[in-house]
Amino acid sequence: MHASLNTKFIEIQGVEQTFKTTKGLFPALRGIDLAIAKGEFVSLIGHSGCGKSTLLNLIAGLTTPTAGALICANKEIRGPGPDRAVVFQNHSLLPWLTCEGNVHLAVERVFGATESKARLKERTAAALALVGLAHAAHKRPGEISGGMKQRVGIARALSMEPQVLLMDEPFGALDALTRAKLQDELLEIVARTQSTVVMVTHDVDEAVLLSDKIVMMTNGPAATIGEVLQVDIPRPRSRVELAEDPVYLQCRKAVIDFLYTRQGHVEKAA
Amino acid sequence: MVSAVFHAAPEPGSAAAHHAAAPAGAAPTASTTMTTNASTPRAPAPAATSTPRDTSAALRGFWLAVLPPACGIGLLLVVWAIVSSTTGGSIPNPADTWKQAVEIFSNPFYRNGPNDQGVGWNVLASLERVAVGFGLAAVVGIPAGFVIGRFTFLSRMFNPLISLLRPVSPLAWLPIGLLVFKGANPAAIWTIFICSIWPMIINTAVGVQRVPQDYMNVARVLNLSEWKIATTILFPSVLPYMLTGVRLAVGTAWLVIVAAEMLTGGVGIGFWVWDEWNNLNVKNILIAIFVIGIVGLLLEYALVKLATAFSFEEVKA
Numbered sequence: 094m095h096a097s098l099n100t101k102f103i104e105i106q107g108v109e110q111t112f113k114t115t116k117g118l119f120p121a122l123r124g125i126d127l128a129i130a131k132g133e134f135v136s137l138i139g140h141s142g143c144g145k146s147t148l149l150n151l152i153a154g155l156t157t158p159t160a161g162a163l164i165c166a167n168k169e170i171r172g173p174g175p176d177r178a179v180v181f182q183n184h185s186l187l188p189w190l191t192c193e194g195n196v197h198l199a200v201e202r203v204f205g206a207t208e209s210k211a212r213l214k215e216r217t218a219a220a221l222a223l224v225g226l227a228h229a230a231h232k233r234p235g236e237i238s239g240g241m242k243q244r245v246g247i248a249r250a251l252s253m254e255p256q257v258l259l260m261d262e263p264f265g266a267l268d269a270l271t272r273a274k275l276q277d278e279l280l281e282i283v284a285r286t287q288s289t290v291v292m293v294t295h296d297v298d299e300a301v302l303l304s305d306k307i308v309m310m311t312n313g314p315a316a317t318i319g320e321v322l323q324v325d326i327p328r329p330r331s332r333v334e335l336a337e338d339p340v341y342l343q344c345r346k347a348v349i350d351f352l353y354t355r356q357g358h359v360e361k362a363a
Numbered sequence: 364m365v366s367a368v369f370h371a372a373p374e375p376g377s378a379a380a381h382h383a384a385a386p387a388g389a390a391p392t393a394s395t396t397m398t399t400n401a402s403t404p405r406a407p408a409p410a411a412t413s414t415p416r417d418t419s420a421a422l423r424g425f426w427l428a429v430l431p432p433a434c435g436i437g438l439l440l441v442v443w444a445i446v447s448s449t450t451g452g453s454i455p456n457p458a459d460t461w462k463q464a465v466e467i468f469s470n471p472f473y474r475n476g477p478n479d480q481g482v483g484w485n486v487l488a489s490l491e492r493v494a495v496g497f498g499l500a501a502v503v504g505i506p507a508g509f510v511i512g513r514f515t516f517l518s519r520m521f522n523p524l525i526s527l528l529r530p531v532s533p534l535a536w537l538p539i540g541l542l543v544f545k546g547a548n549p550a551a552i553w554t555i556f557i558c559s560i561w562p563m564i565i566n567t568a569v570g571v572q573r574v575p576q577d578y579m580n581v582a583r584v585l586n587l588s589e590w591k592i593a594t595t596i597l598f599p600s601v602l603p604y605m606l607t608g609v610r611l612a613v614g615t616a617w618l619v620i621v622a623a624e625m626l627t628g629g630v631g632i633g634f635w636v637w638d639e640w641n642n643l644n645v646k647n648i649l650i651a652i653f654v655i656g657i658v659g660l661l662l663e664y665a666l667v668k669l670a671t672a673f674s675f676e677e678v679k680a
Binding site: 153155172173174175177178179181183185187189190198199202203253 | 586
């Protein structure tokens with residue numbers, strides 16, 4: 094039933110990334126092979142400096158790999174584009190535009206050539222409503238809280254109707270309660286939009302709660318994929334019910350075991 | 364004449380006393396208000412004394428805002444008066460200068476031929492030259508700064524030229540201006556153009572180079588056109604830098620215009636100073652110094668106001 098495009102919507106083949114630093118070449122990533130299906134939610138997890146964000150930037154096209162190939166929807170990724178929307182860790186909203194203006198910039202870019210101005214406005218309003226921020230449309234980023242800014246960032250990304258949603262520790266800078274609320278909202282939004290999502294995180298609970306697949310990365314330098322865990326928990330998922338779900342606890346233990354028992358040792362040896 | 368000296372003297376004295384008492388006193392609010400509210404206790408008694416403390420705080424704020432500047436001006440007047448009396452009146456004292464200033468400003472816009480015009484016309488003529496020269500420099504310098512900041516090749520290409528030409532006194536360009544434009548007025552404008560273009564190019568270029576990478580990543584993900592990047596991302600984020608450049612440029616231009624006009628003649632505040640020197644009318648020279656200072660101050664104030672209106676909170680990484 095699934096065509097190959099659906100199981101291998103994003104394909105990463107033998108990707109290597111080496112950075113030039115003042116101390117010489119730094120091998121960040123080695124031998125990365127990964128396939129992501131359409132509509133799949135994939136988390137990249139690992140210790141700081143293991144190259145999670147490097148991998149995400151490669152998929153986004155913000156950087157190009159030293160070796161190997163990245164393919165999205167049967168096309169090689171040659172640069173960034175609105176088909177792969179990015180939610181940045183620090184929201185990256187333009188402070189001189191209102192929330193509406195920030196989202197509208199993206200909407201206009203993607204749909205401006207084909208749709209009427211009224212329709213663009215509708216899309217902008219719909220994206221803000223999706224993240225529950227219709228009331229803050231005319232506020233500037235400086236006037237709203239960190240959680241709200243991050244939601245505007247998500248709205249901006251979703252408004253482009255991207256084929257892939259890339260998120261770089263989207264909730265990393267938020268307090269625990271706001272983070273939980275936004276995770277729940279994201280679960281709901283992703284269920285509604287059927288988006289393909291790649292998220293970088295270092296939060297085990299977040300990864301298990303949201304993902305279909307957790308990609309665990311070994312410690313750098315020359316980090317690679319250590320293990321891929323399939324999270325077979327049916328959706329819709331509820332944070333409260335999952336707390337005692339045996340599959341959830343098992344997945345959680347597997348990730349913790351990887352991060353702190355096996356990769357922990359490597360870090361000590363290094 | 365003497366009265367001015369004694370009038371000015373007690374003021375800084377009393378002000379200094381207030382000023383010294385404020386930071387030194389254990390209960391600072393009490394020290395400034397002892398005369399008005401002697402019953403205010405030294406140790407603070409919260410609720411009961413809230414009203415007198417509020418008024419005393421307001422009073423203290425008022426004195427702190429008004430007294431120090433008044434002291435400074437007082438000091439200037441004292442030094443001026445002392446210099447005046449020791450030079451035997453070849454430098455006029457503040458009171459006489461004031462009388463002369465009142466007279467001059469009672470009719471600032473008169474015209475008795477090309478070399479005898481009111482101070483108002485002179486100031487306006489200078490401002491006009493600054494505006495034209497600065498405006499042309501902005502038209503050339505700001506886009507140049509954008510391009511130099513945006514493209515590394517151009518930045519490397521123009522950096523040596525800018526480094527070479529920037530330290531040259533703008534007055535050194537005046538003969539070139541006279542030669543090329545064959546007139547005093549365009550030559551003065553040319554000099555203003557040259558001196559105000561550098562800060563605008565440099566600050567704009569630095570602003571473009573310091574646009575946060577996050578914003579540029581947004582632009583790259585959205586695949587914005589170069590024009591859209593320039594108008595929605597570069598321009599707003601460079602604006603504060605640009606306005607700093609504009610402020611420096613206007614400041615320099617206002618410094619240079621006086622010297623340029625002394626050399627070129629015509630109507631203008633610099634020429635006026637030189638003309639009054641030839642007439643040995645020192646009072647008018649002193650008045651001109653104040654006028655130049657006040658106009659410069661107003662320009663600076665207006666541009667600072669403009670700059671604060673256009674600065675935004677940056678993204679914290």
